[in-house]
């Protein structure tokens with residue numbers, strides 16, 4: 001660690017790098033572009049053959065039987081809550097240390113969100129807190145694999161079996177990760193992946209649910225397309241002719257296009273390479289921050305292999321003469337695009353108006369005050385990694401007490 005105090009860019013010094021390094025970004029290849037062009041010239045822009053191909057390839061990657069692609073990950077979570085039968089009066093337990101969508105999907109169905117606190121070292125939902133929050137109204141659990149490290153799936157599935165709950169794993173961060181040598185997607189009742197450009201692979205916007213349940217699969221298909229079916233086995237009345245279809249329930253238009261699906265297929269072929277590079281960068285960061293005086297590196301459990309969507313550090317603020325906000329701004333001035341993941345969901349005005357309060361999840365709230373997300377994406381160069389580490393040390397050294 002370089003302890004010489006250099007003039008920070010925010011105080012007029014020269015920045016560590018000339019252009020802003022974002023915290024996450026997609027990596028589109030010529031092959032990806034070619035694949036999308038071919039679909040643009042094909043008869044199908046949507047509801048064509050590429051959706052099924054993408055779905056079966058994701059199902060295979062995740063070790064699940066079925067997959068249903070959606071227009072985005074949030075729509076996919078909405079579909080999963082519908083398939084699980086969440087409605088008015090039902091309670092669903094999730095974490096507050098997540099993106100709002102993990103909780104919002106419950107609200108779309110009229111259900112009540114119950115926030116369980118996180119483990120202080122792992123940052124994932126605490127299974128003991130889940131147990132403590134279960135009531136007669138509890139219907140489901142939505143655990144989130146925060147930053148790409150899977151939650152304790154065996155323990156959570158055990159709790160769910162004891163109380164007859166559905167587990168919908170929000171795996172927006174953990175495509176390609178594994179838990180006790182099983183791929184994420186092969187364990188929970190339903191698992192959601194997102195294909196937003198900052199995630200492991202992208203379709204622009206996009207999401208998917210994987211499941212081993214035929215029943216959930218059928219409900220997801222229905223929900224994605226207006227609640228309409230042509231499947232003879234599902235029709236309630238006799239078919240009036242070959243054109244016949246029925247709307248069985250109120251669904252949405254949450255379909256993915258073929259242009260997106262073909263991009264997904266092409267991107268998915270590089271997933272192993274993307275995940276390997278993310279792990280390599282995280283290992284570099286871990287090595288640098290091991291035993292660091294001013295930074296707490298994220299802890300990983302031995303029985304899980306993270307796919308490293310995010311690299312989140314904790315600042316030892318009691319050893320620094322600066323707030324997290326000042327350090328954030330100083331790093332941005334050095335052209336390091338740090339971020340904060342996440343503002344605890346229950347602290348947002350919408351949830352506060354519903355009655356959730358500061359103090360509901362003390363561990364998540366305390367963690368939030370101390371965290372910063374460092375840039376992490378597969379296309380980062382060696383120099384990018386060195387710039388991040390140099391800038392963090394430069395800024396922290398300048399503020400060290």
Ligand SMILES: *Cc1c(COP(=O)(O)O)cnc(C)c1O
Pocket residue numbers: 072073074075098099101102144170172173194195196205206207
């Ligand atoms: C990205 C993300 C989502 C939602 O995905 P979209 O595809 O952007 O709708 C849900 N949960 C978490 C934890 C996410 O990071």
